Amino acid sequence: xxxxxxxxxxxxxxxxxxxxxxxxxxxxxxxxxxxALGDEPDAFNPALVDEHLDPVTEMVFRGLTAHxxxxxxxxxxxxxxxxxxxxxxxxxxxxxxxxWHDGEPFTAADVVFTIEAVRDGDLPTSNKYADxxxxxxxxxxxxxxxLSEPAPALLDNLSNGILPEHLLADKGIDDPGFGENPVGTxxxxxxxxxxxxxxTLSAFDGFYGGAPGLDGVTxxxxxxxxxxxxxxxxxxxxxxYLEPSQADGFDVDGYRAERFPTADYRGILFNMADDRFADPxxxxxxxxxxxxxxxxxxxxxxxxxxxxxxxxKSGYDSDAAEYSFDPGRVEEIMEDDGYxxxxxxxxxxxxxxxxxxxxxxxxxxxxxxxxxxxxTQLREQGFDVTADPQPRxxxxxxxxxxxxxxxxxxYDPDTSLFGPFHSSExxxxxxxxxxxxxxxxxxxxxxxxxxxxxxxxxxxxxxxFQEAIAEDPPYVFVSYLDAVxxxxxxxxxxKERTLAHHGYGFFWxxxxxxxxx
Amino acid sequence: MGGTTAPLAPRAATPAALLAPRARGRGGLxxxxxxxxAMVLAAALAPLLAGHDPLxxxxxxxxxxxxxxxxxxxxxxxxRDLLSRMLYGARYSLLVGAAAAVLTVAAxxxxxxAAALAPxxxxxxxxxxxxALLALPMILVALTLAAVAGPSPATVVLAIAATGWxxxxxxxxxxxxxxxxxxxxxxxxxxxxSRTRILLRHLVPNALPPISxxxxxxxxxxxxxxxxxxxxxxxxxxNIPSWGNMLTDARALLLTGQWYTVALPAGAxxxxxxxxxxxxxxxxxxxxxxxxxx
Numbered sequence: 001x002x003x004x005x006x007x008x009x010x011x012x013x014x015x016x017x018x019x020x021x022x023x024x025x026x027x028x029x030x031x032x033x034x035x036a037l038g039d040e041p042d043a044f045n046p047a048l049v050d051e052h053l054d055p056v057t058e059m060v061f062r063g064l065t066a067h068x069x070x071x072x073x074x075x076x077x078x079x080x081x082x083x084x085x086x087x088x089x090x091x092x093x094x095x096x097x098x099x100w101h102d103g104e105p106f107t108a109a110d111v112v113f114t115i116e117a118v119r120d121g122d123l124p125t126s127n128k129y130a131d132x133x134x135x136x137x138x139x140x141x142x143x144x145x146x147l148s149e150p151a152p153a154l155l156d157n158l159s160n161g162i163l164p165e166h167l168l169a170d171k172g173i174d175d176p177g178f179g180e181n182p183v184g185t186x187x188x189x190x191x192x193x194x195x196x197x198x199x200t201l202s203a204f205d206g207f208y209g210g211a212p213g214l215d216g217v218t219x220x221x222x223x224x225x226x227x228x229x230x231x232x233x234x235x236x237x238x239x240x241y242l243e244p245s246q247a248d249g250f251d252v253d254g255y256r257a258e259r260f261p262t263a264d265y266r267g268i269l270f271n272m273a274d275d276r277f278a279d280p281x282x283x284x285x286x287x288x289x290x291x292x293x294x295x296x297x298x299x300x301x302x303x304x305x306x307x308x309x310x311x312x313k314s315g316y317d318s319d320a321a322e323y324s325f326d327p328g329r330v331e332e333i334m335e336d337d338g339y340x341x342x343x344x345x346x347x348x349x350x351x352x353x354x355x356x357x358x359x360x361x362x363x364x365x366x367x368x369x370x371x372x373x374x375x376t377q378l379r380e381q382g383f384d385v386t387a388d389p390q391p392r393x394x395x396x397x398x399x400x401x402x403x404x405x406x407x408x409x410x411y412d413p414d415t416s417l418f419g420p421f422h423s424s425e426x427x428x429x430x431x432x433x434x435x436x437x438x439x440x441x442x443x444x445x446x447x448x449x450x451x452x453x454x455x456x457x458x459x460x461x462x463x464x465f466q467e468a469i470a471e472d473p474p475y476v477f478v479s480y481l482d483a484v485x486x487x488x489x490x491x492x493x494x495k496e497r498t499l500a501h502h503g504y505g506f507f508w509x510x511x512x513x514x515x516x517x
Numbered sequence: 518m519g520g521t522t523a524p525l526a527p528r529a530a531t532p533a534a535l536l537a538p539r540a541r542g543r544g545g546l547x548x549x550x551x552x553x554x555a556m557v558l559a560a561a562l563a564p565l566l567a568g569h570d571p572l573x574x575x576x577x578x579x580x581x582x583x584x585x586x587x588x589x590x591x592x593x594x595x596x597r598d599l600l601s602r603m604l605y606g607a608r609y610s611l612l613v614g615a616a617a618a619v620l621t622v623a624a625x626x627x628x629x630x631a632a633a634l635a636p637x638x639x640x641x642x643x644x645x646x647x648x649a650l651l652a653l654p655m656i657l658v659a660l661t662l663a664a665v666a667g668p669s670p671a672t673v674v675l676a677i678a679a680t681g682w683x684x685x686x687x688x689x690x691x692x693x694x695x696x697x698x699x700x701x702x703x704x705x706x707x708x709x710x711s712r713t714r715i716l717l718r719h720l721v722p723n724a725l726p727p728i729s730x731x732x733x734x735x736x737x738x739x740x741x742x743x744x745x746x747x748x749x750x751x752x753x754x755x756n757i758p759s760w761g762n763m764l765t766d767a768r769a770l771l772l773t774g775q776w777y778t779v780a781l782p783a784g785a786x787x788x789x790x791x792x793x794x795x796x797x798x799x800x801x802x803x804x805x806x807x808x809x810x811x
Contacts, residue, residue: 226768245594245770294576298595362755372595372756376574387572387756 031215031515033491034198036228036240039502040221043179044190044199046161047118047125052409052501053160055219056199059510060101061161061184064092064111064143067508069497071410073155077106077162077185077208078143087150087453094141098208100164101189108137113165115145117173128157128415152453156412161186187212187511196221213493213514217507225365232486239487241503244366247484248301255486259303260506262483262499263313263408263416266370267475268358269435270402273427277402280472281337282347282354282383287476288333289381290374291325296479299369303484307477309466310420313498314413316459320466323477330381347382355384356401362389366481371404374478397427397434405434408480410498410505413462414450421465421474422446435475441468490515546799549792556789560607569598571605571758583777593778594770602758603781609759610740613670614789617677617739622732624678625685630721632686633693634712644690647683655680659746670753673746677739685731692724729797737790760786 041054046061053061064078075081078092098106112135119129131154134146147154164183168175182190187209188201202216220236222228225243232240233252242250242257250257268286270277277283292306311317334347342348346355358375360367368389375387385402395403409416418425423438425431445465449458483503487494493513499505559566569588575596583591583599590599632643650658659676666672696702697720705715743753744761753759760782767778 226771291576298574298576298579368755369595372572372597373574373576376572379573389755 032218033214033216033239033488033513034218034220034237035485035507036220036222036231036237038221038223038225038228038241040196040223043176044182044193045163045174045179047114047121047123047163047173048179049124052504054504055217055507055510056190056193056201057161057182058186058505058507059188059201059217060182060186060190061163062186063159063161064094065155065159067156067159067411067497069495069509071498073159076159077111078158081155083453088147090145090147090154092143092145094143095208096141098185099206100166100185101183101204101206102164102167103206104164104166106162106164106185107140108143109140110162110165111135111143112137113169114161114163114173117163117168121173123174125160128153128160150452152450152458153412153414156415159411188217191216207511209511212511214510217510239485239491241506242484242486244299244301244303244482244484247303250484250486252486254489256489258485258487258494258496258506260483260485260496260499260503261305261313262481262501262503263410264406264483264499264501264503265307265310265312265408265477265480266367266404266406267307267310267477268374268402269405269475270437271398271400272436272438273398274401276352276354276356279337281333282339283473283476285330285333285337286378286381286383287321287323287473288326288329289378289383290323290476290478291377292323292479293325294377295370295373299366299373300479300481303482304479305482307479309469309477310408310417311413311462311466313408313410313480314462316413316462318463318466320463321470321473321477327381334382341382344384345382346384353384354382355386357386357388358402358404359388359390359395359400360404361392361395363392367404367406370478374404374476403434404478405475406501408501410500414446417462417465418446418450421469437474439468439472439474442472442474488515490517492516543799545795549795549799552788552792553796556607556785556792557611559604560611563601563604563608567598567601567604569601571597571601572756573597580775582775590781591777593766594775599778599781602763603760603785606758606760606763606782607785609670609753609757610743610761610786611789613673613677613743613753613759614736614740617674617681617743618732618735618793620674620678621681621735621739622685622728625682625731626689626721626724626728628682629686629689629691630693630716630724633690633697634716634720640690643686647686650680651683655742656745659742663746673743673753674739676746677742681735681738681742685728685735688727688731689721689724692727693720696720696723729800730794733790733794733797736793737786740786740789 035055037055039054041049041057044057044060046053046057049057062076064076065073066076068074077095077098079095081090081092083090094108094111100106115129115132115135118125119132131147131149131151132145133148136144138144145154161184163173167183168178171178180193187204187207189204191200191202193199198218198220200216200218203212203214205211222231225246228240229242229246231237232255247257270283272278296302296304296306308321308323339347339349339354342353346353348354358371360371362368371387371389375385378385407416407420419432421433421437421442423433423443425433426436426438427434428436442465445461445468449461449465452458483499483506485506491513493509494506495509497508575592577596578588578592579596580594581588581592583589585591588598588600590603592598628643632640658680662676662679663672666675702715702719705719741761743759744765753762755762763782764779767782770778
């Protein structure tokens with residue numbers, strides 16, 4: 001027994017060492033890149049996640065469209081498209097000669113299958129295609145999409161990967177086996193996924209855009225930030241996602257730090273089902289009680305920018321709200337609203353001090369630090385806030401008071417506004433409006449914004465939306481985050497663009513990356 | 518531990534041999550007790566001594582080194598005063614550490630002694646259970662317990678005891694079994710003492726030296742386990758200072774040069790363990806293991 005156990009241990013150790021070697025790659029052999037990242041997805045299937053794709057899914061799959069460095073929609077699997085005058089019929093011409101990683105040809109039937117299966121599959125992504133009335137193939141290389149009403153985010157949504165009909169028609173689009181061994185049309189194909197350790201990808205020579213510059217990419221899953229930096233310093237990985245404290249003064253020989261802005265913001269969400277938060281006055285005042293620059297300097301080590309609202313990084317940003325740290329303004333708003341400072345220096349109305357718990361995910365070190373600083377800042381301005389970090393599994397949205405939440409998209413604004421702020425998406429309805437925020441003006445503006453492709457009309461709608469949330473703030477908007485990644489000095493190709501939630505999207509042009517020597 | 522771990526060879530009963538460990542132990546005992554008392558006092562008087570709110574951040578004074586004006590031990594990354602956090606942290610850490618260690622050692626000794634003297638089936642039950650628990654990951658057991666009992670400092674103490682009693686029990690069992698056949702125990706038996714009396718007056722007290730060494734270790738183990746469990750949301754909230762939580766927080770800073778954020782809580786834990794160890798060594802009687810406990 002003991003002998004067999006120790007043999008097994010030796011075997012496991014040898015396997016680990018072998019895995020470590022194969023996962024290393026490194027700048028030595030010049031052609032592979034190993035990147036350490038904290039978050040590991042449950043499956044590599046673009047039908048199961050929204051646009052915040054993890055690097056593997058991003059590199060394995062391609063959609064009909066893609067985004068360029070300015071986050072504008074550009075052709076990908078679709079070579080071009082035409083939109084009818086009533087904005088309800090889209091005709092896509094597909095690229096010729098695209099093959100799946102298993103050698104099967106990519107056809108219009110795959111597109112029809114993906115759109116229909118996602119729309120009808122009751123998946124987290126299903127509402128992306130809720131307005132699609134009909135989708136049909138005309139010949140092998142044309143797809144026609146008919147909409148029940150104009151859906152300006154459609155082209156954005158079609159950047160989500162197309163899935164192979166020939167593998168999934170029988171098993172269903174959410175087949176767990178496929179999520180383990182995905183087959184896409186992207187520049188890299190998955191070789192092996194060892195849960196909790198790494199996923200190795202190799203270049204797909206049949207990629208329609210030509211063979212990628214790198215021979216392979218390995219994503220190593222290292223949840224602990226300190227361990228990521230140690231692995232980088234030891235040469236076990238070639239690149240890594242850095243925490244702000246590590247990015248501050250980053251100086252490891254042979255590496256450089258790439259700093260990209262993201263559309264990922266942090267804000268304090270309030271549980272509007274709770275009467276304490278019904279009055280917009282204190283919510284407005286708290287937006288002036290927070291010293292955003294101090295939060296960014298201390299928690300983010302400068303790797304962020306102050307947030308006034310959810311669209312600061314979007315082309316639709318208006319100046320409806322220009323928040324600053326202004327104790328005088330806080331006092332004015334609170335006093336106008338009938339609050340008085342009590343003996344403890346806390347705002348009080350009808351004998352009720354303004355007090356609440358501020359929760360966030362304890363596992364997220366940046367958020368956990370942020371609520372400590374925010375709680376102190378708000379206490380100093382008379383709001384009795386207690387920081388209360390909770391493990392992810394213990395967070396119950398309908399029971400908490402306030403939560404430091406993260407949202408934001410660099411793509412079409414509808415995808416990251418309608419869910420969090422429209423009353424029809426409230427928590428009770430199963431939506432992602434976790435605070436059950438409801439404002440008639442905001443609802444109307446959001447509906448207007450998604451009903452037309454006309455840029456001017458949309459700009460007006462989103463200006464109205466920003467006006468509405470300045471009057472009745474859903475959140476205390478705090479900060480946008482910058483994403484910092486360490487890469488080898490001799491890697492060329494990473495190109496700045498505004499990244500998505502959690503800094504995802506860093507590998508958006510990975511097929512163009514290569515080493516120079 | 519001196520020569521007390523070799524109880525099989527009767528020690529030469531020269532006055533020097535009897536006095537030497539006693540003198541050494543007494544010094545350690547006094548120093549250890551004084552140090553622990555000082556720690557407990559400092560923890561109790563934390564609100565008076567701290568001078569800062571241990572939770573309040575100060576973004577204009579982040580990452581200050583020890584010796585900075587107004588912050589004798591410096592501040593952490595968010596500008597929280599480290600002296601205040603150390604003092605308030607001592608409250609949780611010492612309380613949880615002491616309670617968990619006492620419970621662990623008491624439960625372990627009782628189970629181990631019972632196993633040594635009990636019928637074979639009970640002996641097998643205790644030892645097999647201990648083996649099984651030792652094979653399970655500690656976190657798994659603790660998580661299960663916390664899921665049933667709900668998160669609180671009491672749960673932490675229970676979880677630590679539930680996952681830490683096994684080594685104590687196994688040592689106690691081995692020690693009592695060894696002592697059972699020693700002449701002084703046989704003598705007690707032939708004098709007609711009851712089993713309970715022999716157990717309580719002869720076997721357990723004489724088995725204490727090795728157990729007390731483990732007990733000192735358990736205090737440190739308990740303080741550290743507390744931080745792990747708290748980080749998982751099962752005990753003390755991760756933003757409330759305890760030495761363990763402070764260590765968890767500071768771990769990432771080891772690489773960025775702010776060594777003192779790690780060194781302070783780690784030093785306090787080590788000092789507490791050494792003090793407890795000194796006390797447990799000092800409490801040993803020179804004749805322990807020889808039947809001279811009374």
